[in-house]
Amino acid sequence: xxxxxALYASEDSSESLESAQLRKIxxxxxxARAQGAARVLDVGCGWGSVLNRLVEVHGVEQAVGxxxxxxxAKWISGRSRGAVRVALESWADHEPxxxxxxxxxxxxxxxxxxxxxxxxxxxxxxxxxxTRCHAWLKPGGWMSIQAxxxxxxxxxxxxxxxxxREIFPESEFVRLAEIAEACERRFEIVRVRNDRKDYERxxxxxxxxxRANRAAxxxxxxEEVVDHWDRYLDLCVRGWQLGATDLLRIGMRRIDHxxx
Ligand SMILES: C[S@@+](CC[C@H](N)C(=O)[O-])C[C@H]1O[C@@H](n2cnc3c(N)ncnc32)[C@H](O)[C@@H]1O
Numbered sequence: 551x552x553x554x555x556a557l558y559a560s561e562d563s564s565e566s567l568e569s570a571q572l573r574k575i576x577x578x579x580x581x582a583r584a585q586g587a588a589r590v591l592d593v594g595c596g597w598g599s600v601l602n603r604l605v606e607v608h609g610v611e612q613a614v615g616x617x618x619x620x621x622x623a624k625w626i627s628g629r630s631r632g633a634v635r636v637a638l639e640s641w642a643d644h645e646p647x648x649x650x651x652x653x654x655x656x657x658x659x660x661x662x663x664x665x666x667x668x669x670x671x672x673x674x675x676x677x678x679x680x681t682r683c684h685a686w687l688k689p690g691g692w693m694s695i696q697a698x699x700x701x702x703x704x705x706x707x708x709x710x711x712x713x714x715r716e717i718f719p720e721s722e723f724v725r726l727a728e729i730a731e732a733c734e735r736r737f738e739i740v741r742v743r744n745d746r747k748d749y750e751r752x753x754x755x756x757x758x759x760x761r762a763n764r765a766a767x768x769x770x771x772x773e774e775v776v777d778h779w780d781r782y783l784d785l786c787v788r789g790w791q792l793g794a795t796d797l798l799r800i801g802m803r804r805i806d807h808x809x810x
Contacts, residue, residue: 551596551597551598551599552571552574552575552596552597552599552600552656553596553597553657554574554596554656554657554696555574555657555696555745555748555749555752555753555797556570556571556573556574556748556751556752557570557573557574557577557745557748557799558570558573558748558751559573561747567752567755570748570751570752571599572603574656574696574748575599575600575603576603576607576608577694577799578600578654578656578694578696578799579600579603579604579608579654579694581692581694581741581799581801582652582653582654582692582693582694582801583651583652583691583692584604584608584610584651584652584654584692584694585608585609585610586608586609586610587610587611587651587652588610588611588612588651589610589611589612589613589614589648589649589650589651590604590610590612590613590614590650590651590652590653590654591614591615591616591646591650591652591653591654591686592604592613592614592615592616592653592654592655592656593616593641593653593654593655593658593683594616594617594655594656594657594658594659594661595615595616595617595622595626595636596617596622596656596657597622597625597626598615598622598625598626598629598630598634598636600613600615600654600656601613601614601615601626601630601634601636602630602634605631605633605634610633611633612633612634612635613633613634613635614635614636614637614646614650615634615635615636615637616636616637616639616640616641616644617636617637617638618638618639618640618661619638620638622636623636623637623638641662641679641682641683642678642679642682644682644686646686649686649687649688649691650686650687650688650691651687651688651691652687652691652692652693652694653683653686653687653691653692653693653694654693654694654695655693655694655695655696655697656695656696657696657697657698658697659676659679659695659697659724659729660697660698660718660721660722660723660724661720661721662675662676662679663675663676663722663724664720664722665705665709665714665719665720665721665722667722669728672722672728673728673731673732674732676724676728676729676732676733677731677732677733677736679732680732680733680736680737681736683736683737684736684737684804684805684808687804688804689804689806690803690804690806691803691804692801692802692803692804693737693800693801693802693803693804694799694800694801694802695729695798695799695800695802696797696798696799696800697723697724697729697797697798697800698723698724698749698795698796698797698798699723699724699725699726699744699795699796699797699798700723700724700725700795700796701746701793701794701795701796702792702793702794703789703794703795705722705723708723711785712781712782712785713782713785713786716778716782717778717782723795724798726742726796726798729798729800733802735805735808735809735810736804736805736808737802737803737804737805738802738803738804738805739800739801739802740801740802740803741799741800741801742798742799742800742801743798743799743800744796744797744798744799745797745799746790746793746795746796746797747790748797749786749790749795749797750787750790750791753783753786753787753790754787756783757780757783757784757787760776760779760780760783761780764776767779
């Protein structure tokens with residue numbers, strides 16, 4: 551139940567998607583220095599895979615997730631014990647009752663700026679996000695982020711594409727330069743990876759699974775919906791292959807005495 555790019559041990563390994571997804575989750579937990587922490591926040595927690603892993607495997611006392619999806623919030627709270635908490639709210643409204651030791655956010659920054667914003671407004675929105683994360687984190691706290699970035703693709707070309715029109719009309723990819731500017735004097739960027747080949751492989755397997763289970767998918771949705779998602783995943787695989795999009799994995803440390 552994780553729907554962002556996996557992390558493979560190597561390009562030619564025969565590793566399963568499930569194993570690579572767990573590797574991705576553990577990578578971010580380690581990059582955020584979240585093991586054994588008292589409180590960790592997952593911004594855009596999806597179906598709760600990171601939250602569960604934090605408390606079940608990494609000894610975290612309390613894992614808090616934010617999502618905008620009612621279905622996800624219900625799913626998580628229906629299954630969670632006290633150590634996992636989920637809130638149906640945006641990071642823009644989040645007011646934690648205690649600080650966090652670490653923050654993780656996977657595949658969510660793509661939804662933090664609307665496509666109609668100017669670049670300056672987009673950076674402002676990211677700066678607002680980093681400023682809030684800075685305020686919520688304890689001194690010395692770390693963040694680990696994963697986000698799809700524009701690679702060799704122009705913003706205006708993406709805006710008119712099938713994916714932007716039909717699948718994610720409200721989404722906007724990030725740029726490393728925008729993140730770097732937005733987090734200045736709040737977070738120090740310590741590590742950046744571009745793992746687009748991992749996302750290519752993830753999408754190729756999602757597409758393979760959709761095709762292998764087409765009849766069941768059509769039964770659950772419709773021919774039209776399945777065709778839509780087939781086309782979407784096929785385009786994604788090609789986008790990753792060509793480097794139209796990059797997959798950023800960024801480790802950042804809180805700047806405790808920012809010169810504002
Ligand atoms: C592509 S999903 C990724 C989910 C999960 N992190 C994963 O890797 O499986 C994006 C998630 O971000 C959440 N999200 C988008 N904008 C958000 C916001 N402003 N505040 C909190 N969550 C947000 C969505 O509700 C969704 O859970």
